[in-house]
Amino acid sequence: MTDITPIRTQAETQLLDYLRHPRSALPVGDGSVIRRADAIARLEREGLPNRRVEEWKYTDLRALLREAAPPAECPSAADIAEARAQARVFAEVAAVRLDFVNGHLAAQDAPPAGVTVIGLAQALAEEHPVLSNLNRVDVAAGNASYELNRAFLSDGVVVHVAAEQAVAQPLHLRFVNRGGAPFSTAPRVLVVLDKRTSLTVLESHEGDVAAQPNSVVEFVLADDAQLEHARVNTEAAGTIALSTITAVVGTRAAFRSVNLHAGTSVSRHQLFVAYEGEDARVTLGGVTVLSGTQHADTTLVVDHAVPGGESRELFKTVIDGEAKGVFQGKIVVRPDAQKTDGRMMSAALLLSPDATMNNKPELEIWADDVQCAHGATCGELDDELLFYLTARGLPREEAEALLLQAFIGEALELVTDEAIREAMTGLAIDRLAKLA
DSSP states (O other): OOOOOOOOOHHHHHHHHHHHSOOOOSOOSTTSTTOHHHHHHHHHHHOSOOTTSGGGTTSOHHHHOOSOOOBOOOOOHHHHHHHHHHOOTTTTSOOEEEEEETTEEEEEOOOOTTEEEEEHHHHHHHTOGGGGGGGTSGGGTTOHHHHHHHHHOOEEEEEEEOTTOBOOSOEEEEEEEOOSSOOEEOEEEEEEEOTTOEEEEEEEEEESSOOEEEEEEEEEEOTTOEEEEEEEEOOOTTOEEEEEEEEEEOTTOEEEEEEEEOOOSEEEEEEEEEEOSTTOEEEEEEEEEEOTTOEEEEEEEEEEOSTTOEEEEEEEEEEOTTOEEEEEEEEEEOTTOTTOEEEEEEEEEEOSTTOEEEEEEEEEEOOSSOEEEEEEEEEOOOHHHHHHHHHTTOOHHHHHHHHHHHHHHHHHTTOOOHHHHHHHHHHHHHHHHTOO
16 A cells, blocks of 8 residues: 655644644643543644535635744743733723733632632642543544644643532633744633532633634533633734633533634634533623634534523624634534524624625434524624614714624623623724724
8 A cells, every 4th residue: 555645734744843842741641631642643644624624614724824833931920920910801800810821820819718729730640530520521522623722732720619609709711922923822721610509700812922822611510500601802913813612511500601702813712512411501602803804713512412401692793804704503402302492693794895704503403392493694784774873963983883882782791790791892892993
């Protein structure tokens, strides 16, 4: 047989070179619970995903990532202090903060009662029992972005909420990238909620450098646990950002996640949710505002494997200039998941003739007694509504701004905490005001 040598792009060659000189202190061997060696072998075998891979057909990472940035070095004390001082997202919301600077856990506030926070390296060294949950959250295994994070994993943290704890103050995962030359990051966070607990998690990504971050945040909700997750991305122009959220929900658990995208040049935000227990409720939402030549992809899979699950997905996208938006959503209903109730909607406003939106909603149903629906729309601002507002004395620009705010407001209303919702709404309005 003839040996076949794969043709690699410059970025793929650079990624493999970086892996030959690892800068991470985390274990690589197959015996590790994070199985980095498997991910490295996968990258060597398959390379970066491209448009021939169905779930990546609208976001050809092989073409978009022309040059791979080296993994970030550990930041200095001065860099950490400056990065924390410059962080602005959710600054007005009182929270317990865990700060990642250039992908490395740099500082943390004292956790509230009933909450344990431990660095991932320490948890692995001590074989902390909460790490057994990593086998449960591996619902994104095989996904290219997820496996890249596993291969380059540099730092992370494990958060555990003990049973019967209702944590009043939000936990803020604050990722700040700053520096001169571009670099890549690959942090990972595991949040485990025991039975009858509640927690709010804020996640923010910001910075002043054209970095290549690839973050993974994973949630495990035991029976009757409740978790609200609010995420904001305002990273610098030139940034190519990959992110993955996974969640495993137990019986009667409730998980809510809302994402606001207002930065980067290229992004791919993924959500993978799996139902482990009956009668669980999941709400996913998002707002994306694009202009210029930005490209933003939201991809999600909601897997109903047990009876009685409810899921709601609502995503809004505003696109100006030559920007491109992508929404790929799939609701899967397994044969045993009777009484499932799932609803999914993606809506986009195109503000210029060169704006592009790719919608691909899917239902995969293997059960009989279910209620499921999906929809997708693309359109322009309503001329009749604009005329109505301008006829009553509003300047056209103000009228357009009001309609845009109303359009995205429905998705942001999914955030139940008023202070968090107002912070996200303010950022969204600021971003809309900057549209050309």
